[in-house]
Amino acid sequence: MPLRRAWLPLVAGVALACGDDATEPDLEVYRITVTPTNTETLPDGTVRHIYQALVTDGGNLRIAGAWMLFTVTTGDVTPQTDRTDLQGHGRVEWTLEPGDITGVPSATLSGCAQNLAPPDCTPEPLVTLTFD
Numbered sequence: 001m002p003l004r005r006a007w008l009p010l011v012a013g014v015a016l017a018c019g020d021d022a023t024e025p026d027l028e029v030y031r032i033t034v035t036p037t038n039t040e041t042l043p044d045g046t047v048r049h050i051y052q053a054l055v056t057d058g059g060n061l062r063i064a065g066a067w068m069l070f071t072v073t074t075g076d077v078t079p080q081t082d083r084t085d086l087q088g089h090g091r092v093e094w095t096l097e098p099g100d101i102t103g104v105p106s107a108t109l110s111g112c113a114q115n116l117a118p119p120d121c122t123p124e125p126l127v128t129l130t131f132d
Contacts, residue, residue, distance in 0.1 A: 030066050030113040031058045034092065034126045045098040051127070053090040055113040062088025069119035074107045075100045081119055094127075106130045 034051035055066040075096040110123035
């Protein structure tokens with residue numbers, strides 16, 4: 001019987017230590033910039049813009065594993081959400097078909113980045129294209 005009593009306090013202590021006392025990490029929103037890496041025009045007039053994204057803390061520190069969210073005012077963006085690599089980079093592709101820009105004076109690619117998933121930050125304009 002003494003052995004059984006010795007284990008009861010230990011099991012109870014472990015059970016208490018596994019309680020739901022974890023706290024959620026604080027939301028951190030990061031700075032995101034994009035640099036064009038390639039533009040391709042397909043025979044049907046579709047234009048594909050490829051950008052490299054860089055996520056930083058607002059200074060020189062690159063953020064690995066940040067969640068990015070991209071939106072466009074017209075066209076398609078791929079991916080809509082993604083994570084940065086170990087160097088704080090990501091990739092985004094913005095595709096505009098001829099019908100997407102008919103009667104539209106401009107189009108904007110916007111993005112934002114944060115530490116929590118799913119990203120629900122507010123995208124800010126990154127690139128604006130104007131059409132003739």
